[in-house]
Amino acid sequence: DGGITQSPKYLFRKEGQNVTLSCEQNLNHDAMYWYRQDPGQGLRLIYYSQIVNDFQKGDIAEGYSVSREKKESFPLTVTSAQKNPTAFYLCASRWADRGMGAGAGELFFGEGSRLTVL
Amino acid sequence: QKEVEQDPGPLSVPEGAIVSLNCTYSNSAFQYFMWYRQYSRKGPELLMYTYSSGNKEDGRFTAQVDKSSKYISLFIRDSQPSDSATYLCAMSAVAGTASKLTFGTGTRLQVTL
16 A cells, blocks of 8 residues: 555654654655644645755754655654644655646645654 | 634534635735645545636535635535544645645534534
């Protein structure tokens, strides 16, 4: 079954600790994305990557870091510099970042990871 | 003021009702419009996609775009309990570029028996 796998589903962190959220896809998609979802706010883009070994900051990149060493994998590290890290984090992928319709395809989301800072 | 406004709900309707979900926006450059459905503790999934103005129908779902009023709607006919979810609108100005999508906050819908 093709899809996006995020792990862990639930994660608790003490203040001052870095944590890494995993995102793996077997859809052969080039573009991958990390979003943050908070109550009363729309999905906000943290980072995205259009190709291996390249990524760009989204709207709220401060306090986060990513890597894209393999096409299938796009892990997100929430660092201690992120002031308000408690949130639901969603990973997504797509054939290409630009374009609509069959060429780029829809945005597929994983099931999310809920991070709580204690 | 947010670029995209969406009533958070919750909206509670009886089974079989017609549901209207709406988003307003302020950026007149938006021309690609999407509706996503998100079940509790899951990721969103694409329901409908429209380009520019007009209507698009898919089964019980109809997406409507009124660019002159900067208003988009999703209608659900014969609503079912399985339609209970949060519905997110999303829109883009840049040739459908995913990294330029702006999402609404979502409207929570509850369809009761």
